[in-house]
Amino acid sequence: MVQPLLFRVCPYYTEEKEKGASTMINEKVAVLLNQQINAEFYSAYLYLDFYNFYVEQGLDGFANWYQVQAQEERDHAMLMMQYMQNNDLKVTLEAIEKPNLKLSENMDPLREGLKHEKYVTELIHNIYDAAYSAKDFRTMQFLDWFVKEQGEEETNANDLIKKMELFGSDPKSLYMLDNELAARTYAAPSLVL
Known part of the structure; x- marks a missing residue:
């Protein structure tokens, strides 16, 4: 049997390395990615709760803003699912916890939204750190988009709080701000996996 060119050219490449090459994602990283999928679905659920709050307040623009946010979070989960599936990793969906926030003022969802985005940023950074420690460069490259996205999410949430303040x-100003938020449309992420 003729050895593949890689065996002849690279003395460090062995059959054992070739056998283990199919699963390049570290086990800890895979667990964290799966947990993040569920966290992203929870984020969508949370933002739908905010959407419902603003519908009840008669602030349809704010409701629209959070409905779009919910769609984004759902798509983040779907991108992570696809990434795991593309890497032959099992995805386990867990029950989504009911949001348990007391929302009474128009500012409450905005503040809770920023707090939540900071939490999600921390989760993404933890996955990135685990991927870095495992030298899982593929996952690090995949997560680069999410790191950038989280920066944008925090900025948007913070800007919305400033405008509301x-x-x-x-x-009259609240009416104009509500109309501004009503114009937001959903644009699916264009991340190549």
């Missing part, structure tokens, strides 16, 4: 107490 500036304009939320004036009915």
